[in-house]
Amino acid sequence: MKTDWNIAAKSLDNALGVIKAVCHETPKVAIILGSGVNVLIDVDSPQVLPYEEVFGLAPTVSGHAGSLTVGRVGAAQTLVAIFRGRFHLYEGHDWSVVTLPTRVIVEWGITKLFVTNAAGGLNKQFQVGDLMVLTGFRDMQHPKLKETGLVPALMQPATGCKNALTEQILRTGADLHRENAEIGALRQGTYCACLGPSYNTLAEIEMLRRLQCDAVGMSTVPELLTAAGSKTQAAAISVITKVWGDGKPMGGHREVLEASHAASSRLDKSFRAVLREL
Amino acid sequence: MSLKNALIIDFTGSVSASDNHYLVFGEPVVKKLRSAAANKVVVVIDHGSQMSASEPHVVADHINLTGGNPLTGANDPCGERFPVVNDTYITEFQDAELDKLPRGVAGGLKEKVVPSKEEMAKLRELGVDFCCYHLVPTMIVAAHAGWKVAALVVPRGAKLDEKLISRLTGK
Numbered sequence: 001m002k003t004d005w006n007i008a009a010k011s012l013d014n015a016l017g018v019i020k021a022v023c024h025e026t027p028k029v030a031i032i033l034g035s036g037v038n039v040l041i042d043v044d045s046p047q048v049l050p051y052e053e054v055f056g057l058a059p060t061v062s063g064h065a066g067s068l069t070v071g072r073v074g075a076a077q078t079l080v081a082i083f084r085g086r087f088h089l090y091e092g093h094d095w096s097v098v099t100l101p102t103r104v105i106v107e108w109g110i111t112k113l114f115v116t117n118a119a120g121g122l123n124k125q126f127q128v129g130d131l132m133v134l135t136g137f138r139d140m141q142h143p144k145l146k147e148t149g150l151v152p153a154l155m156q157p158a159t160g161c162k163n164a165l166t167e168q169i170l171r172t173g174a175d176l177h178r179e180n181a182e183i184g185a186l187r188q189g190t191y192c193a194c195l196g197p198s199y200n201t202l203a204e205i206e207m208l209r210r211l212q213c214d215a216v217g218m219s220t221v222p223e224l225l226t227a228a229g230s231k232t233q234a235a236a237i238s239v240i241t242k243v244w245g246d247g248k249p250m251g252g253h254r255e256v257l258e259a260s261h262a263a264s265s266r267l268d269k270s271f272r273a274v275l276r277e278l
Numbered sequence: 279m280s281l282k283n284a285l286i287i288d289f290t291g292s293v294s295a296s297d298n299h300y301l302v303f304g305e306p307v308v309k310k311l312r313s314a315a316a317n318k319v320v321v322v323i324d325h326g327s328q329m330s331a332s333e334p335h336v337v338a339d340h341i342n343l344t345g346g347n348p349l350t351g352a353n354d355p356c357g358e359r360f361p362v363v364n365d366t367y368i369t370e371f372q373d374a375e376l377d378k379l380p381r382g383v384a385g386g387l388k389e390k391v392v393p394s395k396e397e398m399a400k401l402r403e404l405g406v407d408f409c410c411y412h413l414v415p416t417m418i419v420a421a422h423a424g425w426k427v428a429a430l431v432v433p434r435g436a437k438l439d440e441k442l443i444s445r446l447t448g449k
Binding site: 060061062089090091092140145146147148149150151154155195196197198199201202203204206207210211252256 | 361387391418
């Protein structure tokens with residue numbers, strides 16, 4: 001199955017060719033949406049391309065629509081490319097497939113990328129529905145770790161990923177919170193990308209807390225690593241879909257999707273506000 | 279929880295009662311755990327290292343340090359795409375001999391990885407009590423397929439009392 005998927009995946013040039021045949025203008029901003037996260041539904045002049053048409057394959061996980069929408073947002077009619085869904089390493093995809101949408105974004109010449117994900121909250125101050133801007137990350141899913149195991153990764157410090165774009169989101173989030181207290185303050189912290197697909201054990205949760213990680217998920221780091229060093233500046237936001245606490249039962253994927261859906265309207269407001277500022 | 283008639287998966291080769299001896303975790307183990315079973319309780323016996331005592335340890339939880347996951351790829355319909363793997367280890371046996379054994383968190387290493395002194399200190403700081411190689415992927419596959427797991431990790435060179443396993447499983 002893995003081999004079939006990776007053969008089915010289109011090359012970067014092919015994928016970009018499919019998009020450019022339909023979209024003749026380079027968007028100003030790209031957004032990659034994670035599990036159950038749904039924002040900017042009503043863009044103007046939308047052009048929708050299914051992932052199968054663009055990339056040659058579709059996500060296999062529920063909560064990932066698997067479509068690219070290019071449309072205009074707000075009074076400034078900012079052109080935005082919204083990638084609804086992603087490919088994951090746990091699905092059996094190679095690194096080249098998992099990073100294909102981001103490589104398309106970079107090659108297309110889009111200079112600003114927002115990445116979202118659903119994540120479990122490790123920081124005990126967090127609550128379900130909080131939005132956390134990533135200021136750092138730990139990579140515990142990179143394919144090279146299959147060769148070495150995780151021990152070398154544990155010996156390294158987290159990687160910082162704060163940049164002008166993350167600062168802008170944090171500023172805009174603070175403004176929104178000041179204007180309307182019902183829009184909770186944005187959190188910030190370190191995200192750990194684990195391979196999955198099984199959820200973490202309680203001992204693993206405790207380990208990640210000791211490593212001072214604030215949230216854990218199964219994605220996003222490939223996108224950030226791919227954009228790093230390119231002309232595309234990337235920022236990532238986690239939707240906190242559960243928080244592990246003493247004695248609290250573990251939820252499953254359904255709970256993740258419900259929490260992501262519930263937080264999507266806040267994220268939508270944040271994105272529209274950030275787009276106004278760009 | 280009763281271990282009567284539990285399946286035994288033995289990576290140490292020291293339990294003659296087991297009809298499931300394996301040298302390493304792999305497809306035969308996966309196949310066994312995905313086959314139909316009326317009583318989904320499995321006893322997994324693995325060799326361990328970095329242990330504080332020379333007797334077998336009961337595994338209360340684990341940290342997957344292998345860098346991989348046996349559920350990667352298309353989901354097998356025997357379980358959820360995103361399985362919750364907590365509450366899988368059996369830690370109370372109502373057996374005086376077993377219940378007095380030391381217990382702790384197993385760090386599941388990738389085969390042939392031997393942590394340096396510095397790395398082991400870091401692992402202990404992060405919650406690892408001892409290390410093993412085959413238990414963790416086995417447990418993940420078992421949990422995905424709906425099994426409860428009683429796990430014993432035996433220091434290399436130490437013997438597991440076979441009578442204990444026989445008494446518990448009736449085999």
